[in-house]
Amino acid sequence: MSQRTNQPLADRIRPTTLDEFIGQKHLVGVGKPLYQAIRQNKLRSMIFWGPPGVGKTTLARIAAHATDRAFYELSAVSAGKDDLRAIVDRARKERGMRDPNAAPDLFSLLDADKPKVQKAAPVMFLDEIHRFNKAQQDFLLPYVEDGTIILIGATTENPSFEVISALLSRSQVFTLEVLNDDDIREIIRRGVDALKITIEPDATDFLVNFAGGDARQSLNLLENAAELYAVEANGTLTAEHLTNALQSKHLRYDKAAEEHFNTISAFIKSMRASHVDAALYYLARMVDAGEDPKFIARRMVIFASEDVGMGDPNALQVATSVFRAVEIIGYPECVWNLSQGVIYLASAPKNRSTEAVFAAMEDVKQHGNLPIPMKLRNAPTSLMKNLGYGKDYTMYGDTDLLPEKIADKKYYKKDKAQEPAQKEASPARSPRQKKSDAK
Incomplete structure (x- = not known):
């Protein structure tokens, strides 16, 4: 494991071999598919799908290192086509592969028949591949197809929806699972050893619960607590130290961290x-x-149906249009779309009558599958008609449509919409709003 002390603890103890790797035994246990691919140096392009902090990046690095391949790491959050093109061009040059789009020169024609010993295809690791739009993913396709690179994409989202089908069909999808408590405990033990401290059992339990299956979260908190309290505690951390460290530090905004959930809740x-x-x-x-x-x-x-609902039925159409725009455009321009949608939804009258379905679901759970009234049943055969299926059904105005046991139930209530107190808004407060605020 790496011992570079200028890095965060999670990076310092990051495994570099399969033997050191913790968790995902269904993939990297002896004889399992990813284990075999790495051990036998038979890598193909792959998609690692799983929640944060379960080892996607680490496994990609191990795969490249174990098979003696160059490793290029990019994040789809910040990378663009120029970054991809630079790696592809370098890979082609180092492997002696001619660019099919370039005109051949004299020397390449003379060397065309000479046997070449090509280096192994490098691994291009693309974190959060779901952030790439279709055009960006399309760019990778020919280079994955001809073996210029081995693509390993990592995503927390369902690749069936987030990765283009052509790229998905040329990749092997591996699903990574949330780390169990024993896995987290072992990772914490390694972190404690690397920090050269000790930790009380209740503190270990605290870290395991805090992790929620994401080892990186527990290691970040452990490291912060050690920095703050290890000296005064004579090198032994308690659960109280961890609690204080959690409260005293604004942890980095992370998709699995508390600040992430606090912010979306406030939103x-x-x-x-x-x-x-x-x-x-x-x-x-x-x-x-x-x-x-x-x-x-x-x-x-979700908000458009849950909170605006029947107060403004058009809100759902606006929100889904925003989602589609975001999906097509991506950062940074999609911020305009998000802003427009937020202003519309926040300004719309609110009505939560759509939650009526949950009262109906409670009745389903309590009473099971109650008999459907005969007049509502489908009658495709004469036998069913003779048995009374569909009898007395009227298309409009019929009120006796619920099962007999709950015939009088009322789920949907036409609640009056809650009109917003604030009708207008902009990123900067308008003079009228400032005057209103002062009242």
């Missing part, structure tokens, strides 16, 4: 309260932190 509650400016502020916080815009847009689609 939703601000729209619910029709406070447009607050909603825009928390949107800006998430954008600045690099939050996946599709995650934000999904929450807006």
Whole structure:
């Protein structure tokens, strides 16, 4: 394992071999598919799908190192076509592969028949591959297809929806699972050893619970607590030290960290309260932190039905249009789309009558599959008609349509929409709003 002390603890103890790797035994246990591919140096392009902190990046690095391949690491959050092209060009040059789009020169024609010993295809690791739009993913396709590179994409999203089908069909998808408590404990033990401290059992339990299956979160907190309290505690950390460290430090905004959930919670509650400016502020916080815009847009689609609902049925259409725009355009331009959607949803009248379905679901859970009234049943055969299926059914105006046991139930209530107190908003407060605020 790496011992570079100028790096975060999670990087310093990152495994470099399969023997050191913790978790994912269904993939890297002896004889399992990824184990075999790495041991036998039979790598092909792959997609690693799983939650944060379960080893996607580490496995990609191990695969490249174990098979003696160059390793290029990119994040789809910040990388573009120029970055991809630079790696592809370098790979072709180092492997003696001619660019099929370039005109051949005299020397390449003379060397055409000479046997060449090519280097192994490098591994291009693309973190958060789901952030790439279709055009960016299309760019990779010919180089994956002709073996210029071995692509390993990592994603927390379902690749069936986020990776283009042509690229997906040329890649092997491996699903990584949340680390179990024993895995997290072993990783914590390694972190404790690397920090040269000791830790009480209740502190270990605290870290395991805090991790939620994401080892990186527990290691970040462990390292922070050690920096703050290890000296005064004579090198032994307690659960109290960890609690204090958690409260004293603003942890980096991370998709699995507390600040992530606090921010999205503040965002939703601000729209619910029709406070447009607050909603825009928390949107800006998430954008600045690099939050996946599709995650934000999904929450807006949910909000449109859950909180706006029948107060403004057009809100759902607006929100789904925002999601589609975000999906097509991506950062940074999609911020305009997000902003428009947030202003619309926060300004819309609110009505939560759509939650009526949950009362109906509770009855289904309590009563099971109650008999459907005969008049509502389908009658495709004469036998069914003779048995009374579909009898007395009227197309409009019939009221006796629920099962007899719950015939009088009322789920949907036409609640009056809650009009927003704040009708207008912009990123900067207008004079009228400032005057209103002062009242």
